[in-house]
Amino acid sequence: MKPTVLRLFFFLLSSISFSHATTAYPSIPGTTSVEYGADTDALIPPRREVNGNGRIFDVSxxxxxNMPAFETNDGVGxxxxxxxxxxxxxxxxxSEFKMPTHTGTHVDAPGHVFDHYFDAGFDVDVDTLDLEVLNGPALLVDVPRDKNITGLYFCF
Structure with missing residues (x-):
């Protein structure tokens, strides 16, 4: 087979396998299910910001x-x-996307920063962390960009 035909074959094969990957993500109770690949002009992705009785806000x-990166003052580049x-x-x-793991808004896995957790089997992955530990009550403080955070912002 010619290399171009072979690449096209693998490209088509991979697109077929990806089209069925959404079945791994069941609908969240109380939300509307959206069928991917359905004949519709307005495909809307399912919302995933629900955790228990609360909502999850993306603070990324x-x-x-030039955003900060670990062990450099020059930014991530x-x-x-x-x-x-x-x-x-x-x-x-x-496209290719590459940056150090300590860049941008992120959560460190216990085994990433505490060696005794790593030795106990808690890898450097965060996929096993309990969302109940990572999510809880919060207070939103709206501080103007050019002001310092002072006690004035916490007076109710």
Whole structure:
């Protein structure tokens, strides 16, 4: 088989397998299920911000080249690029995303920062952390960007 035909075959094969991956994510009780690939003009992704009786707010900061990164004062630098482009003859556009794990808004797994947790079998993954531990009551404090946080903002 020619290399181009072989690449096209694997590309089509991978797109077929990805089309069935949404069955691994069941609907959240009390929300509307959305069928991917359905004949509709307005495909809306399912919402996942529900945890128990509360809501989850994404507090992630936007990625930028000058955002803080672990052990550098220069920022993270370029983290997203397009090494393969259809404009330069590639079969498809392929982006690459690379940055250190201690960059941006994140949660460290216990085994990542405490060696005794790592030795006890708690890897450096966060997928086993209990959401009940990570989510709880919170207070939203709206502080203008050019002001310091003082006790004045906590007076009720």
């Amino acid at each position: 900061h936007r990625y930028s080249t 370029e983290f997203l690029w397009l090494p393969n482009s259809m404009k330069n003859g590639s079969l498809a556009n392929n």
